[in-house]
Amino acid sequence: MPNSDDFRVKRIQKMLLEMAKGNFFYSIEPSDKNDNIASLVVLLNMVSEEIRAAFIHQGFANAHHTPQCVIQLSLILDGHGQIELVTNGTCSLLSYLPKDLIGTYITEFMTEKSRERWTKKLSKHLKRERSETVLFLEFITKNGLLLAKDCQISVYQALDGSGQKILLNTVFFSKGEPFETGLPKKTLKVTKGTKEHKVTLTPKDIQIIRGVHDAIINNLDKDLPSLKELAHQEGTNEYKLKYGFKQVYGTTIFRFLIQERLRMARTLILHSTHTIKQIVQMTGFKSKTHFSRAFKDKYGRSPSELRS
Template identity: 30%
Template sequence: MSASTDLEKINVIYQRLFEIAVGQPTDFTPETNPNDDYDVLLNTIHGLAHQLQHLTLSLGIVPPYYPYQNCTQLVFVLDGHYRIQDYNLEVVRLLHYNPEDLIGVAFDGIINERSIDVWKTLLADEVATNSICSRIELFFITKDRCLFPAYCNVSRLNQGTALLITSLITTLNKVAATVSISTEPTTGFEGELEKLQNLHRYILEHLDEPLPTLRELAKLFGSEEYKLKVGFREHYHTSVYHFYHEERLKKAHSLIMDSSITLKEIAFMCGFTTYLNFYKAFKKQYGYAPSNLSRSSSKRG
């Protein structure tokens, strides 16, 4: 078995553990090779996730899911020779380097060999096209020689020759988790709770989009409009649309405090079509403007 295949299976294991940790295990069909240690472990995790979800739903509990609360951002600024010129404090915290370990160091000195090939290809494309704006997966090498995977946006700053490398990541498991909605039909009390759980998850994962009508949501989750409306209020103590509105603003608040993303970008990331609408909603919710939040210098763009 190749190293890349092993890495893919390890990533899947981390993803399943992450889903269990946030109360949202997804349905999947594990492999059944009894001679493969990865498959055996995946089967065990699958069984635990199924038992935990069944127990939770049988107790009438719909677990919450707040993925953006575990997000942070890595930021590197490279000079014209692709050496690290500056970085934010999350780089030190997550990769465990001391400040003196990074300044002036070639960027390809902190990524693994596989990533170096990807990095060189990116730079070669820049020479050919005279522009750079791309999203690539890199594996950083931490101070203690561990691998830290991250999807990075690479772009050249408007003035000068500096490159900006940023990555918005989930810190709970350091591997991006993809959560999908189950399409299997469910019935009875537990079935309705599962539909509410899926609706709750759907809202949190689509905060950057307009929320469909209750009728459309009921059709999407195989339920009835009235059941979704009443059941959601009963279990989450708020209406579907009020929850959607509040969670968009919570996500915006979290991103303002924990990232260097501009306020206008955050507004669009949270589903607001204009910054003015976002400004008014944010101020009404919190009593102060988004720009009044204190952002440390390390988090400013």
């Protein structure tokens, strides 16, 4: 009988190899065990999630450094969920050959929770002639890694009269441009709205702003001091910090804090066994009600729905 610990270690090795190649969209399904390997799996999933989000953020914050590689998972299924057509990107993501996928049922490559979600949701949509929905699904690769993503599901009638078809689509961003290693040589002009008043950010100012950015990410469970106090702590003034941060990162400090707290909460819900109450405390939210409302506004489902 194979050793389950050996199998878990092999999956970790495979995921590390994928990350070394620049593929940060894989994760490992958490187990019920409470040991060092389980802890390593949680940490590795969180690191992968953070790096992936950093690449995407780089693209939005700087249009000249957008992600370079977009890999699409795309399949056409019949009305019973049997795979009829796959793209090369799908085969690459799942680590299967086309002949291994075509003719099999899509549910064979899903986790148990996703199979239940798929069966429950699709039964309603297949009653209609045409419909579209978004469904969060987890696929299992040939190597035992997970691909978790919101998928666009379209149900339609084939023009050749072969009956109902299902189109499943989603996109994974992979490698991006290398991160900038130095500070800008020129100063950065920041304008407050449409007014004439401007402030100049020196390389040192931008370094301070980046330090604030990193401090927020590393202290999501702590309350953020006032902007005046934060600026004083970092050796700058409130105006430069407030509008400089928005210019560099495209959002306000407070919105960035909430965004990162929610992103961390989503990672913990998907990749850890912490209770929702523990996650609320770990991500700095004052109440479970406030957290749930903000989470659903951002991700379209409640924390408990995402975990179920």
